[in-house]
Amino acid sequence: xxxxxxxxxxxxxxxxxxxxxxxxxxxxxxxxxxxxxxxxxxxxxxxxxxxxxxxxxxxxxxxxxxxxxxxxxxxxxxxxxxxxxxxxxxxxxxxxxxxxxxxxxxxxxxxxxxxxxxxxxxxxxxxxxxxxxxxxxxxxxxxxxxxxxxxxxxxxxxxxxxxxxxxxxxxxxxxxxxxxxxxxxxxxxxxxxxxxxxxxxxxxxxxxxxxxxxxxxxxxxxxxxxxxxxxxxxxxxxxxxxxxxxxxxxxxxxxxxxxxxxxxxxxxxxxxxxxxxxxxxxxxxxxxxxxxxxxxxxxxxxxxxxxxxxxxxxxxxxxxxxxxxxxxxxxxxx
Amino acid sequence: xxxxxxxxxxxxxxxxxxxxxxxxxxxxxxxxxxxxxxxxxxxxxxxxxxxxxxxxxxxxxxxxxxxxxxxxxxxxxxxxxxxxxxxxxxxxxxxxxxxxxxxxxxxxxxxxxxxxxxxxxxxxxxxxxxxxxxxxxxxxxxxxxxxxxxxxxxxxxxxxxxxxxxxxxxxxxxxxxxxxxxxxxxxxxxxxxxxxxxxxxxxxxxxxxxxxxxxxxxxxxxxxxxxxxxxxxxxxxxxxxxxxxxxxxxxxxxxxxxxxxxxxxxxxxxxxxxxxxxxxxxxxxxxxxxxxxxxxxxxxxxxxxxxxxxxxxxxxxxxxxxxxxxxxxxxxxxxxxx
Amino acid sequence: xxxxxxxxxxxxxxxxxxxxxxxxxxxxxxxxxxxxxxxxxxxxxxxxxxxxxxxxxxxxxxxxxxxxxxxxxxxxxxxxxxxxxxxxxxxxxxxxxxxxxxxxxxxxxxxxxxxxxxxxxxxxxxxxxxxxxxxxxxxxxxxxxxxxxxxxxxxxxxxxxxxxxxxxxxxxxxxxxxxxxxxxxxxxxxxxxxxxxxxxxxxxxxxxxxxxxxxxxxxxxxxxxxxxxxxxxxxxxxxxxxxxxxxxxxxxxxxxxxxxxxxxxxxxxxxxxxxxxxxxxxxxxxxxxxxxxxxxxx
Numbered sequence: 001x002x003x004x005x006x007x008x009x010x011x012x013x014x015x016x017x018x019x020x021x022x023x024x025x026x027x028x029x030x031x032x033x034x035x036x037x038x039x040x041x042x043x044x045x046x047x048x049x050x051x052x053x054x055x056x057x058x059x060x061x062x063x064x065x066x067x068x069x070x071x072x073x074x075x076x077x078x079x080x081x082x083x084x085x086x087x088x089x090x091x092x093x094x095x096x097x098x099x100x101x102x103x104x105x106x107x108x109x110x111x112x113x114x115x116x117x118x119x120x121x122x123x124x125x126x127x128x129x130x131x132x133x134x135x136x137x138x139x140x141x142x143x144x145x146x147x148x149x150x151x152x153x154x155x156x157x158x159x160x161x162x163x164x165x166x167x168x169x170x171x172x173x174x175x176x177x178x179x180x181x182x183x184x185x186x187x188x189x190x191x192x193x194x195x196x197x198x199x200x201x202x203x204x205x206x207x208x209x210x211x212x213x214x215x216x217x218x219x220x221x222x223x224x225x226x227x228x229x230x231x232x233x234x235x236x237x238x239x240x241x242x243x244x245x246x247x248x249x250x251x252x253x254x255x256x257x258x259x260x261x262x263x264x265x266x267x268x269x270x271x272x273x274x275x276x277x278x279x280x281x282x283x284x285x286x287x288x289x290x291x292x293x294x295x296x297x298x299x300x301x302x303x304x305x306x307x308x309x310x311x312x313x314x315x316x317x318x319x320x321x322x323x324x325x326x327x328x329x330x331x332x333x334x
Numbered sequence: 335x336x337x338x339x340x341x342x343x344x345x346x347x348x349x350x351x352x353x354x355x356x357x358x359x360x361x362x363x364x365x366x367x368x369x370x371x372x373x374x375x376x377x378x379x380x381x382x383x384x385x386x387x388x389x390x391x392x393x394x395x396x397x398x399x400x401x402x403x404x405x406x407x408x409x410x411x412x413x414x415x416x417x418x419x420x421x422x423x424x425x426x427x428x429x430x431x432x433x434x435x436x437x438x439x440x441x442x443x444x445x446x447x448x449x450x451x452x453x454x455x456x457x458x459x460x461x462x463x464x465x466x467x468x469x470x471x472x473x474x475x476x477x478x479x480x481x482x483x484x485x486x487x488x489x490x491x492x493x494x495x496x497x498x499x500x501x502x503x504x505x506x507x508x509x510x511x512x513x514x515x516x517x518x519x520x521x522x523x524x525x526x527x528x529x530x531x532x533x534x535x536x537x538x539x540x541x542x543x544x545x546x547x548x549x550x551x552x553x554x555x556x557x558x559x560x561x562x563x564x565x566x567x568x569x570x571x572x573x574x575x576x577x578x579x580x581x582x583x584x585x586x587x588x589x590x591x592x593x594x595x596x597x598x599x600x601x602x603x604x605x606x607x608x609x610x611x612x613x614x615x616x617x618x619x620x621x622x623x624x625x626x627x628x629x630x631x632x633x634x635x636x637x638x639x640x641x642x643x644x645x646x647x648x649x650x651x652x653x654x655x656x657x658x659x660x661x662x663x664x665x666x667x668x669x670x671x672x
Numbered sequence: 673x674x675x676x677x678x679x680x681x682x683x684x685x686x687x688x689x690x691x692x693x694x695x696x697x698x699x700x701x702x703x704x705x706x707x708x709x710x711x712x713x714x715x716x717x718x719x720x721x722x723x724x725x726x727x728x729x730x731x732x733x734x735x736x737x738x739x740x741x742x743x744x745x746x747x748x749x750x751x752x753x754x755x756x757x758x759x760x761x762x763x764x765x766x767x768x769x770x771x772x773x774x775x776x777x778x779x780x781x782x783x784x785x786x787x788x789x790x791x792x793x794x795x796x797x798x799x800x801x802x803x804x805x806x807x808x809x810x811x812x813x814x815x816x817x818x819x820x821x822x823x824x825x826x827x828x829x830x831x832x833x834x835x836x837x838x839x840x841x842x843x844x845x846x847x848x849x850x851x852x853x854x855x856x857x858x859x860x861x862x863x864x865x866x867x868x869x870x871x872x873x874x875x876x877x878x879x880x881x882x883x884x885x886x887x888x889x890x891x892x893x894x895x896x897x898x899x900x901x902x903x904x905x906x907x908x909x910x911x912x913x914x915x916x917x918x919x920x921x922x923x924x925x926x927x928x929x930x931x932x933x934x935x936x937x938x939x940x941x942x943x944x945x946x947x948x949x950x951x952x953x954x955x956x957x958x959x960x961x962x963x964x965x966x967x968x969x970x
Contacts, residue, residue, distance in 0.1 A: 014805065015805070015808060015809055018805065018806070018809040019809055022809060026821060026825065029825055030824060030825055134704075137704070137951065137954055137955065137958065138947075138951060140954060141897070141947050141948075141950040141951035141954050142947055143901045143904050143905060143908075143922070143943070143946055143947070143950075144905075145904075145905060145908045145929075146904075146925065146939075146943040146946065146947070149929055149932065149939060149943075150943075152932075153932045157932065157933065229392075230434065231429060231431060231434040231435040232434065232435055232436055232437040232438070234385075234390060234429065234435070235429060235435045235436065235437070235497075235500075236437070237390045237421075238388060238390055238421060238422060238426070238427045238429075239421070239422035239426075239448065239449045239452070239500070240417075240418040240419065240420070240421035240422030240423060240449075240452060240453065241418070241422070241448065241449075241452060242418065242452075245448075245452075249440070249448070250437055250440075253437075253439050253440070254437070254438070254439055257439075267814075268813075268814030268815070269814065271814050271817065272814040272815065272816040272817055272905075275816070275817065275820070275909065276905055276908065276909065279908070279909060280929075290820075291820075291909050291910070294820065294824050294909075294910075294911070295910060302824070306813070306817070306821060309813065309814065309817055310813055313813070313814060327439065328438075328439065329438070329439060329484040329486070330438060330484070330486050
């Protein structure tokens with residue numbers, strides 16, 4: 001098992017290098033180049049020259065790449081041209097917001113999607129099966145920002161049940177040691193704040209969860225249908241085990257394997273969705289931050305955001321491979 | 335009173351297009367400790383009969399008639415919860431393919447102990463010890479060390495031993511083995527049959543051995559039923575069936591078994607034609623279209639089982655094979671080609 | 673990559689003959705696929721005959737510009753927009769644009785993906801490793817974010833956007849085709865063709881490619897749906913085509929998104945146009961996937 005994890009980690013090295021190179025080339029290929037980006041419209045011949053020297057852009061490219069790698073390794077992502085803050089500092093505040101939203105969405109998708117898929121498979125070709133298949137297909141066909149807009153319009157604007165933007169009511173005073181607001185509220189044992197944070201989370205998390213929910217339900221259904229016809233399930237039934245034990249121990253344990261793989265693929269979807277959902281709900285996370293960076297040509301922030309998203313995707317796929325190996329003895333014992 | 339008494343068992347499968355008459359009113363008795371072979375081509379309904387008796391038919395299948403009395407109780411009338419207390423405990427089953435019949439994500443130990451915990455109320459530690467002893471009995475070396483292993487770490491023959499260990503774990507009164515050796519190498523087949531034979535004898539278990547291979551029943555079963563198109567066409571003590579096959583289909587099966595002692599010039603004779611399509615059941619003998627002995631009556635009227643030669647030999651045929659057509663060479667001395 | 677695409681990746685095609693006819697038969701019996709086909713046919717019709725089907729021109733002013741445009745009425749069934757243009761006509765002309773976006777971006781992804789995937793799968797060795805590593809790195813970026821990055825670099829024109837969305841499809845198509853080609857390469861009939869002296873390019877074009885197509889077709893249908901959603905998303909985040917006269921659904925929706933209260937119809941109609949067209953494609957893709965999956969044959 002440990003050998004397997006180490007091997008996976010070693011395989012990551014070339015990908016990370018390729019990734020850093022790609023981002024390096026990418027940021028340098030953006031229209032105008034970094035100096036224009038940093039100086040904006042006010043760039044003059046001399047100031048450009050000074051900036052270029054300052055940033056080391058007059059050095060040969062390999063030297064620049066080396067410096068850039070060194071900076072990345074030490075967590076130095078440069079500074080935002082708008083706020084003048086180091087990108088890393090801002091990232092530390094914004095990334096918990098995106099992660100909190102993303103994890104809530106994934107949890108909603110799992111908690112609803114797995115039982116729904118399971119029930120649909122049990123009622124194969126029945127009403128629930130057809131209804132959930134149809135609903136999931138419709139769910140997949142919704143652009144996430146459109147869904148978010150509709151949710152916001154109905155539940156925040158029209159009905160006024162839930163707040164329509166932000167992470168917490170401005171009148172609530174809550175210290176932020178972790179920047180995961182739910183955690184912060186628990187640490188502070190401030191239950192009023194906890195409920196308020198939860199209320200702010202509900203709409204964006206539901207919008208973000210819809211597509212992964214549909215996907216997880218579909219995959220669970222397909223996996224349960226397939227596993228139910230396996231010989232070892234017949235063996236389990238022949239043993240006289242209770243149906244609930246057969247389902248739990250024999251069907252679900254095997255059906256979870258493809259589901260775990262698919263959960264891994266969701267990370268990308270969640271991050272993509274986060275960019276759009278955060279925009280709709282003015283959620284102060286990495287997604288909306290990056291979009292602002294694009295509008296403002298704030299390339300240091302953009303670079304930081306891209307790297308952050310890519311790293312999250314890579315590491316969550318690593319995590320999925322490891323948990324897959326954990327669930328599947330055939331891989332674990334290779 | 336017989337241990338198991340099956341009467342007029344009938345199983346149908348409904349597909350979108352048609353209804354398949356998989357098992358058509360079969361019946362037999364089985365005493366405790368007795369061993370019975372059920373022989374027939376694939377698709378003739380032998381496995382389905384077994385699954386129906388245990389109440390674990392696939393979704394499309396359903397029992398449409400008959401009774402399965404086990405120890406005086408009709409299993410087909412039992413609520414599922416009661417049936418589950420018998421399944422795995424008093425009646426256990428071994429399946430054809432040991433590669434797919436064990437759960438790949440559970441350890442062998444867990445798959446053994448779950449039956450013990452369910453039926454014998456053992457706690458975890460006791461069940462584990464018992465599981466190790468069971469593995470030992472079916473001939474798995476270093477049994478205690480292997481409880482934590484997963485199925486993929488065992489060979490095919492070893493997996494089938496594990497399946498047997500699972501099946502006998504609650505000392506069932508009846509063991510049903512469905513093609514237990516078909517998926518295995520020839521040398522392993524003989525070993526597995528040996529294990530089955532010894533265990534059933536030691537524990538005084540009744541055995542139903544389902545197979546397409548007459549060689550397999552020859553050495554193991556006291557009686558043999560030959561099944562064709564969802565019906566028994568001949569039933570006799572195994573020795574008699576081999577020496578005096580009366581149904582043309584039985585004769586055909588015997589002629590198609592390869593033998594090492596057969597003279598070179600003798601050729602294997604396959605049975606001509608294809609198994610019956612079970613979606614329609616016209617009157618007449620199901621085997622008639624493939625039968626050399628078929629008469630006009632065979633094609634018009636369905637034959638029922640009736641005694642022939644002696645009280646324990648029954649055949650469903652209007653025109654049974656005459657003595658003159660029975661080759662000499664079929665005897666019990668050389669079971670199978672192993 | 674959407675889930676449907678992920679599922680499509682699992683398609684393995686083993687039996688070249690009879691597959692297409694069987695698949696068509698099963699497709700015809702699938703009510704979902706029929707509904708999808710009807711929806712897509714409707715949009716195709718509107719796209720092709722937009723100038724006839726639409727009551728007004730796409731940029732024709734029918735009322736004076738206003739900040740509180742009228743909703744649906746008997747004269748303007750979908751209402752008018754702030755520039756005083758008939759909204760139904762703009763939605764209909766938008767179908768043409770969405771169709772274009774779907775076809776061009778899938779064509780880009782398909783042609784590059786097929787090229788790389790077939791090369792990697794057929795020649796194997798270091799070329800395979802190199803190509804697939806690059807694809808892995810591209811896959812590390814969620815597709816839509818990659819599109820955002822590419823549009824930022826390429827500039828916000830309609831063609832650049834279609835190119836960007838197309839490029840995000842390349843890794844998926846490359847993967848599908850690669851695994852398909854590898855499976856085909858080792859299959860008996862290709863070995864047979866090789867033993868008869870067919871080799872190289874001819875073998876690839878005549879034998880391997882045609883039989884690898886089924887999963888690619890499914891993937892293409894679903895990728896088209898994703899492309900429409902992605903382009904709408906780009907418009908929503910302000911990276912859409914910068915020409916305000918273009919009736920792009922995502923852009924029309926985005927322009928009014930902040931004013932759901934006063935201009936509900938301005939958001940809902942283009943939104944549901946997107947949902948419906950994407951749903952149609954997904955239904956077809958899903959039906960195709962099921963129809964072409966040999967494991968479901970029974």
